[in-house]
Amino acid sequence: MFHRQFATSLKHHIRSHKIGYGCLSALLVLLWSADKLFPLPAPGRDSFNVIVVAKDGTPLRAFPDRAHIWRHPIKLDAVSPYYIQSLIAYEDKNFWWHPGVNPLSLLRATYQWLRYGHIVSGGSTLTMQVARILDPTPRTMSGKLKQIARALQLEYHYSKTEILDLYMNFAPMGGVLEGVEAASRAYLGKPANRLTHAEAALLTVLPQLPSVLRPDRYPQKAQLARNKVVYRMRGIWSTAEIKDALTEPIAALTVREPLLAPLLAQRMKSQNPGQLRIDTTIDSIAQQTVETLLVDRVNVLPPRISMAAMVMDNRTAEVVAYAGSADFTDRERFSNVDMVRASRSPGSTLKPFLYAFALDEGLIHSESLLSDTPQSFSGYQPGNFQQNFHGPVSVSEALVKSLNVPAVQVLDQLGSVPFVAMLRRGGLKLEFPKGAAPNLSVILGGAGARLEDMVAAYSSLARAGMAVTPRFVPSAPLQERRMMSEGAAFIVRDILETGGPVGRAVEGNGSYRGIAWKTGTSFGFRDAWALGVSQRYTIGVWVGRPDGTPNPGFFGANIAAPLLVDIFNALPDGRNLSPNPAPATVKQEKICWPSGTRASDNIIDGNEDLCPLQRTAWTLNGIAPPTFPDRLQAMSPRLTYFVDQQTGKRVLPDCAQHAYRQQQIMRWPAALQLWLDPDLHKKSLPPEWDSSCSAHYSSSYSDGNALKIMGLNDGELIRQANGGKLPEAKLELRGSHGEVNWMVNGRLLTDKRINQTIKFPNAGRYDITAFDMQGNFDRIGVSVQMQ
Structure with missing residues (x-):
C-alpha cells in the first residue's frame, strides 16, 4: 500500500515539474520573442557630437549631433570617483545587485501613488532612467511598465558598467548639454575626472530638474539641491570632505560653444571621418595666447585684413598653436579661410634656403662679395624693396638686409631648377602657375608656398638641417627630411640671429636676441610674412587679405615681424638663449675682398695689394670659394702690371727707363667700381702711366677717372x-x-x-x-x- 502511494505521489510530482518547466520555457521563449520583436533602441555613433580636443583634453571645438545636442563621449574610468560615489548613493544605492528594477522602490512608489493620487516618487533605478532616455515614455502607469520592460532588456544586453556609461553620456544636464563630461566642461571649465566633491554632487542632482537647477542661471537652487546630495554622502565621505563640499560656492561658467583653433578642428574632423574624439597636439594655453595676440593686433588694422600663425615645437614637431585666421567670429575678415594652408607668394622668405644651399655647394661663405647694384640677368632686372642699392655687400649683409639683387646673383650661379628641387627634397614644395617653370624670380616670391610648409622648412635651421613634417595628432609619426647640412644651418641661423661672425645684423641684434628670423613681402604688398626659430619653437606669421587685394604700406618688417616677436616672448622658453655651438665643419677665417679667398692665400711677405679689405667669415667644410666671375667684363680677376722702381709709375718692359718690378692687384667687379669709396677706388686701379710709355698708351688714361x-x-x-x-x-x-x-x-x-x-x-x-x-x-x- 505504501509503495503504491509513493509511486502515485512521485508521478504527480514529476508531472507538476514538467508543467513548471514548460511554463518557464514558454515564458523564456515569450521574453526572447518580445526582445526580438521590440528591440531596445541603442545609441549609435551619430548620437554623439564629434569633439576635437587639445593635448590636455581641453575641447577645441565640438560639432553637435543632428539634434544640436552637445555630448562628449566618456568612459567610467575617465570620470572622478567622487561622481560615481555620489551618483550611486543618491540615485540607486542597490544598482550593482538589482536586475534592472528594485521591487522595494516600486512598491513604495505604487503605495504613494495610490495614497496621494499622483506620482510622488518614480522608484526608478539608474537602469530605468537609462531606459527612459533611450526610449522616452509618458509618466503614466503604462509608461512605467514599458520602462520596466526596457530596463530588464538593458540588463540582459549590457553589463552594469556599460549601463553606467550610457547614463554618464546621455543624462540631461540643462539646455543642449547631455552627459557629465559636456556639463563639466561647459559649467565648470574642467574635465569630469577632476571634479571636486561638491562639483560631483552638483552634477549628480542636475539631471533631476536640468532646466530648474542650471548652475549658470539658478545658482541658489542648484546649491540647495547639491547640498541635499552632500548630506546623503555621510558614511561614504569623511566629515571634513562633507564640510568642505557644503562651503564650496557655486561658480558656473556661462555655457558657450568651445572655439579654440576652430579651423584646425574643422581640418581634423574632415581628415578623420567617423572618429568621435580627435586628440591633437595643441597646447590649449599657447593656443589661447596666440589667438589673443592676433585678435588684439587685427582689431587696429583695416577691414578685411586677416592673419594666420602657426607654432611648432622643434623637439617633437608637434604643432602647439594653429590660427588659420585672425578672428573666427569676424566674417568680414574671411574668417572661414584657413590661411595656414593657403598658397601665397612667400616674398623674400626663401632667401635663407638659397644661401644655405649655396654654402653646401661650395659657392659661397658667409662673407662672399656680392654686388648690390643695378644688373640685368638675361633681361631680368631685379630691384630692392627700398629702391636703392648698397654696392659691395657680403652674403651676411645681403641676407640680413634682404637685398634682392645679390640673391638673384647667387641663384643665377646655383640655378633656379636645382634650387626648387633642393627645396622639394627638404619637404617644401613650391606651386607655380600652370605651364610655368622655375626662373630667377622664384627667390623674390615668384611661386606659391603655404605657411604650414614654410614653418616645417624653417625648423631645419634649429634642427641641424633636418626639416620635419608638422604633427597635428599625437599618433602621427615623426618624419624628418634633410634640407641642408648641419653646418649650413648653423651659419644661416647665426647670420639671421646675430649678423654673422662679426655681428653686423640689423634684425638679429638687441631686443631680438635669441630669435633667428626672416621677413618677406610679396609683390604689390599682398602678403606680409615673418618666420623665425629659437631653440624651442619655429613660428610663422602671415598678414594680408585672403582675396589677394594689395595692402599698401604692409610689409613683413612692420606688420608681421612685431607679431612674431610677441608670440616668441609670450611662450615659455620662446627665446631660449642656450648656446648654439658651431659644428666641426664650420670655423671662422679671415678672407679678402675682392678676391673672396683666404687672407693667408693673398697676403705674401706682408704685401696686402691682393687683400685691400679683410673680413671674418664662417667657412663650411674648409672651403673659401673666390668671388663670382665678373658678369660685365670677361677678364682675369688679377691684374698684373709693371712699376718703375724710381717713379712708382706704370710702365711696360719695352718702354721702361729704369729698373722695374712686377706687381699685382685684384680687380673689383666692374659693376662695383662706381660704389667704392674714393680711397678704395684709387687702390683698386694701377698707378698712372709713366710719360715714357705715352707712345704706347693714350694720355687720356693718365688717371682713373678720364671719362x-x-x-x-x-x-x-x-x-x-x-x-x-x-x-x-x-x-x-x-x-x-x-x-x-x-x-x-x-x-x-x-x-x-x-x-x-x-x-x-x-x-x-x-x-x-x-x-x-x-x-x-x-x-x-x-x-x-x-x-
Missing part, C-alpha cells in the same frame, strides 16, 4: 618744351675704352653705345652715370621741370 659725359652739365635744369613734348637729352661719352654702361637713377640701360638719347618722362631729379670696363666713370645730376 666725361658731354651734352649736359652737372646740376643743369631742363624744362619741357612748348607743345608738351617730353624733354630729352642727347649725350656722348668721351675718353671711354671698350664697352660702356649707362645708368639712369640706378637703373642699367641695355644700350651700351657711347652715344645715348635719354628721355625724361616725369619731373624730378635724374642721376646719370656712365662707366667702362676699366673702372673709369663719370656722373652728373640734372633736374627736369614740366609745364
